[in-house]
Amino acid sequence: MTQTHRLTRPSIPLVLGILALLLAFCFKGVVTAPPSIAETLATTGFDTKTALGRLTRILGDERPHPVDSPANDLVRERILSEIKNLGYTPEVRDDFACRGSKRFGGMSCARVRNILFRAGPSGSGAALVAAHYDSVPAGPGAGDDGAGVAATLEIAARLVGRTLTKPVIFLLTDGEEVGLLGATSFVRKDPWAKDVAFAINMEARGTGGPAIMFQTSAPNGRDIGALTTKPVRTIANSMAADIYRTLPNDTDATEFLGKGYDVVNFAFINPVARYHTPLDSLAHLEHGSVGHMGGAALAALEGYLAAKPSASGAEAHVIYSDVLGRFMLVLPVAAGYGLLGFGLLAALFAYVRSGPKGAVRALIAPLVAVIIAGGVGFGGLWLIDQMRSESQWWSATPMAGRLLVYSCGLLGALLALWLCRGVSAARVLAGAWIWVTGLFLGLSIVSPGSMILAAPAAGVAAIGFVWMGLKPQIKGFSVTFGLASALVLLIFILPALDFAEVGLGFGLGWAFGALGALLTLCALAPVWRPETKMAGASLMTVLVVGGALGWTALASAYSPEIPRSLNVQHWHGGERDNAWVLGPGDEAAPDAMQVIAPFKLASLKYSDSKLVHAPAPVPSGAPVPARIDIFSESKTAAGRKIKLRVLAPGADEVVLSIPKEAQVRTLIGGADGQAGTVTFDGTQGLGLRCVGRSCIQWDLEVTLGQTPAPWTIHAILRGLGPEATPLVKARPPWASPVQGGDKRVTNQSQKV
Known part of the structure; x- marks a missing residue:
């Protein structure tokens, strides 16, 4: 006789679990909000109000x-005054520096003036506390990196009058925004660089949010040891550090790591839309974020100062994560493998012991959940991309994107549970954890640090699975340990998902939804029953997905507080080569600007890519065309060796675009050849950039191929002439200059 299961309505715990999960996915950022400035002062001694007072004086009129x-000269003088008022004697290192690489295809140069001062004894083993004080041309840099400057000076203030056992060097670099040039100059030439053992760097990619410690050296045992010596609310996880290591992004910490220092790197990153814009201002700077970063950096410094030298000298490699921003959990890498391996074996044991029914369905259910969530999410996001012209439609309304992708995740999990009707809940739960532990063991191949997000939960789940396998008749184990392990898993993964959304946006949001489906399955399986009807809950979730899709289709992409990045450039290259150019990116011109000029996305002379541009008049006050003078040329086995001078009178910046046909093999910056050397393989096009007043006369030495090739020279003057006034006025309030800002560009081609 065949046994049948009578289907029942979803239980109250299941319904509540569905609602709670959707809320948790959508509002997960709440748990990592920065502490109040009062809490920061009480726990770390960092005085945020005093730090912000200094920053206000330093930025002055916020130009x-x-x-x-x-x-920048004025800002530097104000910084020097603040340092002297603290009782220190600052020094300014003046240098013409260049930095480049094959990876980025070029070189940047500028005259930089680093500010340094120190506390404690002389000698080696010093801690370096660093930030940069230059800004981009488009914004005042209150967050990036005024916050870091303010934190550095307040940390210095905390050390006044103390007897220190180790030296502390304070470094405020110049030229970070144009290629880490101040940090490059420091590690290459500064006599104090050899004294440093441990570096603390502070940055920003927005004006608020929690301060995240996102980068360390490798191995990282001493870095994390310094950070966890004193209790402090730090946001960090080792997977983020692994991922950042693979990205093309750089901060001054890149140069410190190259010098061999131990490093911890802090930044707050929300909202990214204000990064490098006029909204990176004191009015928008969140005080709690400045305090959070400064307090965490001060705690790291105190931890390093208190640390005793290691007897073995060998540094450990650890995995780590904050727990809801309250404390740090640190484990050896081996412990991560052990917990995940134990969790996988225990889940397999419980899976086998759960009876004969549904062996295949329970094992493929998590894969089904991921495929449905990812597929529906991908389809929804593709549809939105077809409906909307904005490249980042989620900027001003990220909650719409969250609701869409995570409701897709919920739908995938519910349909997977429907697939498992009649199968024991213990088997479904074990099947989900087989996939979770297998996924993170797989991720550990490329990111060992990722194990920290699942290993603690896997350990909790493993205990329950062992008991479930040994005592399958006791039903309470699957509920108790299932819910406990799911809660631990969500505590570690949800904050990491939130930071991924902020940093990456929802262009790949379907992947967030797919992971959400797997997490949801782990959380719902303990309170699900094989006889539960899933049609009603699934239908409601489909309606939520549809509502979220409608919301994302109609919601505002930008706002005056979360603007679209939109620069206006006036290109000049002769009587018939004048154009208005909008950027960055290829998003269409706003309607009001389209009325002023007929913008279109098309090829444009002096550019290798298509640009949004329109015909323009001859610009007034444009920089005169730059030119290249060749001093000497000789032929060698490696090719032609040329010493040249770029002359760009009146320009704020000059850029050289060199085609791959030039076959450049070596670039040496500066008249004396000491500013920096970069080697290439002669197969790529290159971009060379020199920024600032000193670049009106720029000397280079180049080794390149035997055949002359046309170089394009772009002379740049910040700001626009009066003929651009109607176009600038037509720029909507929800759009803002970014990075290099509005500018006039004179283009010239010259064969070299």
């Missing part, structure tokens, strides 16, 4: 202050 500009 942008890029490297080697009169505005």
Whole structure:
């Protein structure tokens, strides 16, 4: 006789679990909000109000202050005054520096003036506390990196009058925004660089949010040891550090790591839309974020100062994560493998012991959940991309994107549970954990640090699975340990998902939904029953997906507080080569600007890519065309060796675009050849950039192929002439200059 299961309505715990999970996925950022400035002062001694008072005086009228500009001179003088008021004697290191690489295809140069001072004894083993004080041309840099400057000075203030056992060097670099040039100059030439053992760097990619410690050296045992010596609310996980190591992004910490220092790197990153814009201002800077970063950096410094030298000298490699921003969990890498392996074996044991029914369905259910969530999410996001012209439609309304992708995740999990009707809940739960532990063991191949997100939960689940396998008749184990392990899993993974959304946006949001489906399955399986009807819950979830899709289709992509990045450039290259150019990116011109000029996405002379542009008049006050003078040329086995001088009178910046046909093999920056050397393989096009007043006369030495090739020279002057006034006025309030800002560009081609 065949046994049948009578289907029942979803239980109250299941319904509540569905609602709770959807809320948790959508509002997960709440748990990692920065502490109040009062809490930071009480726990770390960092005085945020005093730090912000200094920053207000330093920024003055908040005009942008890029490297080697009169505005940056004023900021530097104010910083020096603040340092002297603390009782220190600052020094300024003046250098013309260049930095480049084959990876980025070029070189950047500028005259930089680093500010340094120190506390404690002389000698080696010093801690370096670093930030940069230059801004981009488009914004005042209150967050990036005024917050770091303010934190550095307040940390210095905390050390006044103390007897230190180790030296502390304070470094405020110049020229970070144009290629880490101040940090490059420091590690290459500064006599104090050899004294440093441990570096703390502070950055920002927005104006608020929690301060995240996102980068360490490798191995990282001493770095994390310094950070966890004193209790402090730190946001960090080792998977983020692994991922950042693979990205093309750089901060000054890149140069410190190259010098062999132990490093911890802090930044707050929300909202990214204000990064490098006029909204990176004191009015928008969140005080709690400045305090959080400064307090965490101060705690790391105190931890390093208190640390005793290791007897073995060997540094451990650890995995780590904060727990809801309250404390740090640190484990040896081996423990991560052990917990995940134990969890996988225990889940397999419980799976086998759960009876004969549904062996295949329970094992493929997690894969089904992931495929449905990822597929529906991908389809929804593709549909939105077809409906909307904005490249980042989620910027001003990220909650719409969250609701869409995670409701897709919920739908995938519910349909997977429907597939498992009649199968024991213990087997479904074990099947989900087989996939979770297998996924993170697989990820550990490329990111060992990722194990910290699942290993603690796997350990909890493993205990329950062992008991479930040994005592299958006791039903309570699957509920108790299932819910406990799911809670631990969500505590570690949800904050990491939140930071991934902020940093990456929802262009790949379907992947977030797919992971959400697997997490949801782990959380719902303990309270699910094989006889539960899933049609109603699934239908409601489909309606939520549809509502979220409608919301994302109609919601505002940008706002005055979360703007679209939109620069206006006035290109000049002769009587018939004048154009308005909008950027960055290829998003269409706003309607109001389209009325002023007929913008279109098309090829444009002096550019290798298509640009949004329109015909323009001859610009007034444009920089005169730059030119290249060749001093000497000789032929060698490696090719032609040329010493040349770029002359760009009146320009704020000059850029050289060199085609791959030039076959450049070596670039040496500066008249004396000491500013920096980069080697290439002669097969790629290159971009060379010099920023600031000192670049009106720029000397280079180049080794390149035997055949002359046309170089394009772009002379750049910040700001626009009066003929651009109607176009600038037509720029909507929800759009803002970014990075290099509005500018006039004179283009010239010259064969070299």
